[in-house]
Structure formats: C-alpha cells, structure tokens
Amino acid sequence: MPEASVMPLALVLLGAGRSSRYGADKLAARLGGQPVVRRSALIYADLPFAQRIAVLGPQTPGLADLGYAEIRRGAEDVPMAVSLAAGIGAVNVNAVRGIMVALADMPLVTATHLAALIAAFDGMAPVCSAVDTAPCPPAIFPAAMRDALMHRDGDQGARALLAGAKRISASADCLLDVDTPEAMAQAEAIVAGRVDPD
Numbered sequence: 001m002p003e004a005s006v007m008p009l010a011l012v013l014l015g016a017g018r019s020s021r022y023g024a025d026k027l028a029a030r031l032g033g034q035p036v037v038r039r040s041a042l043i044y045a046d047l048p049f050a051q052r053i054a055v056l057g058p059q060t061p062g063l064a065d066l067g068y069a070e071i072r073r074g075a076e077d078v079p080m081a082v083s084l085a086a087g088i089g090a091v092n093v094n095a096v097r098g099i100m101v102a103l104a105d106m107p108l109v110t111a112t113h114l115a116a117l118i119a120a121f122d123g124m125a126p127v128c129s130a131v132d133t134a135p136c137p138p139a140i141f142p143a144a145m146r147d148a149l150m151h152r153d154g155d156q157g158a159r160a161l162l163a164g165a166k167r168i169s170a171s172a173d174c175l176l177d178v179d180t181p182e183a184m185a186q187a188e189a190i191v192a193g194r195v196d197p198d
Contacts, residue, residue, distance in 0.1 A: 011052045013054045022197060054070050055084075056071070080152075080198055107187065109174060137160040
C-alpha cells in the first residue's frame, strides 16, 4: 500500500493482559517459531504508521527493534482500559488523523484485512473489524476521540465506542484471539496449514 494513499495513523498494540484464561504468558508462547507478541507486531511493521506504540507486560518480549515505542505495565492485574489509556496517552494526536487499536494476542490478522480497514477510514468515524456482525479489534478511531478512549472502564476497553462504527468483516480465523490453550492449538493448526485466513 503506497504511503501517499494513507492518511497519517498511529498504532497502539495492547499486550499487557493478565493471561488469566491461558494459564501462562500467552504472548511469550511460541507460534510458528516466534513469540505470539512478535508475530502480531510483525503484521503491522510494514504498514506506514506515523507512530507505533506497544503496551507490554513486564516480562513480555520486546518490540523496540521493530520500531515500537514500548510502555511497560507493572505485574499487578491491570484492566484493559488502563493499558488502553497508557497507549493512547502516548500518541501525538497533532501528527495523526486516526489511531488503530490492535491486540497483541490476535496473531493471524492479515495485511489484506488491515488494508480494508485503512481504506474504509475517513478520519471522521470509527472503523472496526467484525466476525459476522460482532465488532472487535483491530479498529481505527479518529484522533478527535482521544479523550473518549482515555476514559474507558474495566476490561472492555474501547468496545462500547464501536456501536455505530463501520464494520469490515473477516473470518473467525483471521480475528482469532489466542486467549486459551484451545485457541492457541487452533492457531497452531491454522499456521501449519494456511495460506491466508481471509
């Protein structure tokens, strides 16, 4: 995707979750030969973001070599809203028109799907991913929504802000969230045999 065709966007990659359903640090678990967090980060590394910010746990593998500014959260239980606020707070909203919010435990998102999200974003209203009709990340928010993104509550993050968003559908495989060992096994099977989950 040529840079000239894309309005300036920032990326906030959230990877400071508690992994409570997984039973261990899911982002350090290996998928296709590399940690989940790195596999996810690489999906976005070639896109022309003006800023890349990763909110990570204290022991999560680092991403600075991929061009991410890292924000480390403590080992305490931190709701997603707190991690979201930390990432959004680091965005230079004067330099971008929108902010893509993505999850580091969604390692199968494709470049095709991201291109569709970016193409649909007009700078004025949110655009999000969807499985069937259910909204989910990755999503792009106008920079003007910074304050709303900064003041979310609990583990739902920005989901409530997506009620009226334009939705770009993708397969359940593409938007698989590896929250559990069963989901990780599913991701491993997809990586072993897929060309593209879209």
